[in-house]
Amino acid sequence: MDIKGIIAISGKPGLFKVAAQGRNNIIVQSLDTGKKFPAFASDKISALEDICIYTYEEDVPLVEVYTKLAEKEGYKKSISHKEAPVKLREHIQTYLPDYDEDRVYDQDLKKLYQWYNLLCDNGLVVKEKEEKPKAKAKPKAKAKKAAEEEE
Numbered sequence: 001m002d003i004k005g006i007i008a009i010s011g012k013p014g015l016f017k018v019a020a021q022g023r024n025n026i027i028v029q030s031l032d033t034g035k036k037f038p039a040f041a042s043d044k045i046s047a048l049e050d051i052c053i054y055t056y057e058e059d060v061p062l063v064e065v066y067t068k069l070a071e072k073e074g075y076k077k078s079i080s081h082k083e084a085p086v087k088l089r090e091h092i093q094t095y096l097p098d099y100d101e102d103r104v105y106d107q108d109l110k111k112l113y114q115w116y117n118l119l120c121d122n123g124l125v126v127k128e129k130e131e132k133p134k135a136k137a138k139p140k141a142k143a144k145k146a147a148e149e150e151e
Helices: 062-073 085-095 106-121 140-150
Strands: 006-009 016-021 025-030 036-040 045-047
Touching: 006 106, 062 085, 062 106, 085 106
Parallel strands: none
Antiparallel strands: 006 016, 006 045, 016 025, 025 036
């Protein structure tokens, strides 16, 4: 799952994709509506790749949480963010059982599911292809040694 270039802007609903960079701002495109507009340095901008979820052991990056959720949901949309907070907490327990219940608020869970479903709608939640290990070519050093020995 690649969420590079996807940002959240405090005070604005939804997620945005960085489209271009200006002198004093960046041009962002809403994933929800597709409209483009400038975001300035005074806006509180957070890249999704920098956001973490609190757990009892260590903070887990959002991309890892979304990967676990995607595997659980079969890379399809999850439950709605409008569900009761109790239901959202029960659901996150199934794939992230050690999340910190005291430091992860209900609003955080609503954003987590809203953003995940928005990423699904835009085709950004896809299973990453595993790279097959390539057969290693024989080192050329042996060929050089053999050629030198023949001389």
